Amino acid sequence: MTTNDEHTHNEAMFDEVLMRLAAGMSPDEVLATVGDDAAWLRPLLNMVNELGELRQAIPIPPPEAGLDRFLAYGEKLASNSGPVSPP
Numbered sequence: 001m002t003t004n005d006e007h008t009h010n011e012a013m014f015d016e017v018l019m020r021l022a023a024g025m026s027p028d029e030v031l032a033t034v035g036d037d038a039a040w041l042r043p044l045l046n047m048v049n050e051l052g053e054l055r056q057a058i059p060i061p062p063p064e065a066g067l068d069r070f071l072a073y074g075e076k077l078a079s080n081s082g083p084v085s086p087p
Contacts, residue, residue: 017034
């Protein structure tokens with residue numbers, strides 16, 4: 001069972017390594033700086049790398065494209081229905 005202090009330390013350590021990755025360090029470089037914490041951080045950093053690769057492989061349209069489709073669909077529904085009268 002982990003204590004609150006351990007949880008806080010782990011969370012802070014994970015945030016730190018994510019910042020180092022974002023700054024351009026490789027996962028191996030990051031892990032070399034964290035000592036014993038490398039054992040539990042390694043699988044998490046591997047997952048972060050895989051998600052980053054997946055994010056690059058899947059094109060994500062800009063939010064405006066989704067909003068434009070949503071509004072066009074709403075306009076289509078509005079034009080297909082007659083005037084709405086209160087119940």
